[in-house]
Amino acid sequence: MSVNAVLTAQQAPASAGAPDPMLIEDLVAAYRILAQQGVLDGFGHVSARHNRAANRFIMSRSLAPELVTANDLIEFDLDGNPVDAKGRSLYSERFIHAEIYRARPDVRSVVHNHAPSLIPFGVTTVPLRPMYHMASFIGNGVPVFDIRKSFGMTDMLVSDSKKGHALAEVLGQKAVVLMRGHGVAVVGSTIPIAVGRSIYLDINAKVQAQALALGGNITYLDPQEAQKMMDAGENRSYERPWELWKAKATGK
Numbered sequence: 001m002s003v004n005a006v007l008t009a010q011q012a013p014a015s016a017g018a019p020d021p022m023l024i025e026d027l028v029a030a031y032r033i034l035a036q037q038g039v040l041d042g043f044g045h046v047s048a049r050h051n052r053a054a055n056r057f058i059m060s061r062s063l064a065p066e067l068v069t070a071n072d073l074i075e076f077d078l079d080g081n082p083v084d085a086k087g088r089s090l091y092s093e094r095f096i097h098a099e100i101y102r103a104r105p106d107v108r109s110v111v112h113n114h115a116p117s118l119i120p121f122g123v124t125t126v127p128l129r130p131m132y133h134m135a136s137f138i139g140n141g142v143p144v145f146d147i148r149k150s151f152g153m154t155d156m157l158v159s160d161s162k163k164g165h166a167l168a169e170v171l172g173q174k175a176v177v178l179m180r181g182h183g184v185a186v187v188g189s190t191i192p193i194a195v196g197r198s199i200y201l202d203i204n205a206k207v208q209a210q211a212l213a214l215g216g217n218i219t220y221l222d223p224q225e226a227q228k229m230m231d232a233g234e235n236r237s238y239e240r241p242w243e244l245w246k247a248k249a250t251g252k
């Protein structure tokens, strides 16, 4: 047995068992939907907490999102260790997902993307704010994680548990955390909610940039209006567009 094989044997966590087939189907759809909607390109990823164990999550091997199939999905523990990677390479930023799942028991899906529309709001003093009702989930603010504050000069990637933990701390109880000079992490209590939020966050950022370019005063959604939207059921849990997005993404 090689040294690597010994390490793998010692470190590999036990599986929580086979996930719900619907979870797998929705997670594969999520990768494709986010690629088709222009939120993910060749980079970025989405994950889901395992339905059988709170300390396990599922995400793809390192692969462009639009190519992901059920066979590419791998189970991980909250230290970012794969149960069985079968020798395949992993996303270096899986610690974003692992540490958010550890910090937020309410979160069952996480999206990490580098949507260009969001980058300006992480690198300027202009806060990302809700322009319309579809973005009510950011009515209580969008924190910005600056990796430099805790880790100095880095390659900008959240590539270990410490960096993931720091990111999760800045996220706090919010739905979204911008990552300065990098991208964003978006969370949800279901896969459709995390995906829907990611799509409408991108649209909201584009609309906000358009409004800022027009000049003049901008009337943002009031935090109370946003809260009333959330209390009424955020965008009806995205059920209607999810059905459409999934059908388009999976050809069903």
Ligand SMILES: [Zn+2]
Binding pocket: 044, 093, 112, 113, 114, 182, 183
């Ligand atoms: Zn990234």
